[in-house]
Amino acid sequence: MQKRALVVGLGIAGMSAAIGLRRAGWTPVIVERAAERRTGGYFIFMFPEGVQAAADLGIADHLHTRNPEWRPGGNSWSVDHRGRRKPALGLLDAPSGLAAVLRGDIEAALWQGITGNATEDAVEVRFATTPVDITEGAGGVRVLLEDAGTGKQYREDFDLVVGADGMRSSVRRMVFGPDEDYLANWKAMICAFQMKEQVPSYEASHSIIVSRPKRAMWVFGLADHAPCAWLTYRTDDIPDRFAGPSIEQVRAAFSGMDDDPVVRHVLDSLEQAPDHVFDSIHQVKMPRWSTGRVVLVGDAAWCMNTYSAMGSSSSLRGGAALGEHPDDLAAALDAWETGLRPYITSQRRSARIKQQRFVPSSRPVQVLVSSVLELVRRVVHRRLAAEFTAAAAAAPSGATR
Numbered sequence: 001m002q003k004r005a006l007v008v009g010l011g012i013a014g015m016s017a018a019i020g021l022r023r024a025g026w027t028p029v030i031v032e033r034a035a036e037r038r039t040g041g042y043f044i045f046m047f048p049e050g051v052q053a054a055a056d057l058g059i060a061d062h063l064h065t066r067n068p069e070w071r072p073g074g075n076s077w078s079v080d081h082r083g084r085r086k087p088a089l090g091l092l093d094a095p096s097g098l099a100a101v102l103r104g105d106i107e108a109a110l111w112q113g114i115t116g117n118a119t120e121d122a123v124e125v126r127f128a129t130t131p132v133d134i135t136e137g138a139g140g141v142r143v144l145l146e147d148a149g150t151g152k153q154y155r156e157d158f159d160l161v162v163g164a165d166g167m168r169s170s171v172r173r174m175v176f177g178p179d180e181d182y183l184a185n186w187k188a189m190i191c192a193f194q195m196k197e198q199v200p201s202y203e204a205s206h207s208i209i210v211s212r213p214k215r216a217m218w219v220f221g222l223a224d225h226a227p228c229a230w231l232t233y234r235t236d237d238i239p240d241r242f243a244g245p246s247i248e249q250v251r252a253a254f255s256g257m258d259d260d261p262v263v264r265h266v267l268d269s270l271e272q273a274p275d276h277v278f279d280s281i282h283q284v285k286m287p288r289w290s291t292g293r294v295v296l297v298g299d300a301a302w303c304m305n306t307y308s309a310m311g312s313s314s315s316l317r318g319g320a321a322l323g324e325h326p327d328d329l330a331a332a333l334d335a336w337e338t339g340l341r342p343y344i345t346s347q348r349r350s351a352r353i354k355q356q357r358f359v360p361s362s363r364p365v366q367v368l369v370s371s372v373l374e375l376v377r378r379v380v381h382r383r384l385a386a387e388f389t390a391a392a393a394a395a396p397s398g399a400t401r
């Protein structure tokens with residue numbers, strides 16, 4: 001008989017894990033707290049590891065990417081405190097193989113993956129359902145599930161429970177211990193949303209960076225979609241940041257910068273956005289991601305946070321790898337963690353450095369980071385411009401890029 005796995009959470013990690021497990025011969029069942037799919041979302045960089053994992057999961061053909069085409073002069077601008085713009089090194093300029101997507105693009109591709117095809121059955125998904133209690137016995141895990149719609153609770157047995165329920169995972173709390181044991185507070189906030197339209201006088205594909213000590217605003221231009229905004233700031237008083245409406249919190253954090261037209265446009269766009277993410281920034285650090293028949297994946301296990309820009313790539317990779325050793329569960333989870341942990345550790349460490357690029361901690365750091373990036377930009381843009389000219393010369397006459 002096929003072994004059954006309960007996957008808690010219909011996010012990128014949960015769907016990746018379900019597909020990985022199904023490929024290895026398991027029968028996964030996903031329970032999701034929300035009443036329906038979360039299809040929208042913010043801008044995401046996918047690293048080559050994530051793109052490879054999407055291919056391993058068989059969903060690469062469904063994944064829509066939105067990288068703007070590079071043009072001489074570049075697509076990215078930084079705006080200084082006097083409102084002057086100058087060319088900047090955008091993350092998509094560097095030859096790093098990054099893919100620009102919306103969270104909803106990955107979600108949609110994974111959804112196609114879990115709804116099945118000619119050779120694989122659809123994964124069962126139960127919305128508005130959460131685990132209330134998890135008890136491991138000799139031969140399996142007994143989970144008390146609650147249906148939020150009816151209020152009904154029922155018990156069900158599984159051979160494995162996968163906690164893919166995000167940074168504030170309830171599976172982690174129930175099985176491994178309280179959040180305080182694993183969540184490191186980065187004393188910073190994030191707000192992200194899709195803008196209705198680009199900042200006036202910039203092209204839709206342009207990215208714009210307004211970076212000041214301790215607060216920064218990034219607009220990510222896309223090829224075939226309105227840009228996404230990503231705002232972040234450092235703060236010591238995280239609990240206070242959740243008091244009152246989040247839009248007021250964000251406006252207060254950027255007060256004094258809003259005489260700049262870019263900042264004003266982005267803040268006004270936040271008011272018009274149908275939804276937005278507003279949250280404190282943390283990392284999750286655990287000495288081990290599994291115990292017995294319960295394993296955590298994605299942000300629940302190793303949230304590296306938004307500055308790392310590796311959360312979705314690592315979730316895809318971690319989920320895909322979960323199904324690689326189907327037979328002996330203990331050995332399988334050991335091998336999975338041994339294979340994955342060095343990669344996660346190095347990415348987690350690099351997030352502190354990346355944070356300085358996204359939001360410098362002080363004026364001297366800002367000056368240092370922008371000077372280094374300007375040097376790199378000149379080299380990268382020179383190379384890309386030469387490639388662009390060579391490609392244009394090689395194109396059949398009359399063809400346009």
Ligand SMILES: Cc1cc2nc3c(=O)[nH]c(=O)nc-3n(C[C@H](O)[C@H](O)[C@H](O)COP(=O)(O)OP(=O)(O)OC[C@H]3O[C@@H](n4cnc5c(N)ncnc54)[C@H](O)[C@@H]3O)c2cc1C
Nearest residue numbers: 009011012013033044045165166192298299309310311312
């Ligand atoms: C603003 C922002 C920008 C980001 N940018 C990038 C980027 O550029 N590159 C990148 O790779 N990553 C980025 N990330 C991170 C990335 O989005 C996540 O790491 C990735 O989506 C993996 O999330 P997850 O599936 O582990 O958790 P989540 O996306 O949090 O999903 C968890 C799911 O579990 C459900 N759930 C929670 N509790 C329960 C429960 N008790 N019972 C049932 N279901 C439950 C939730 O409703 C949710 O559907 C960014 C994140 C943010 C917030």
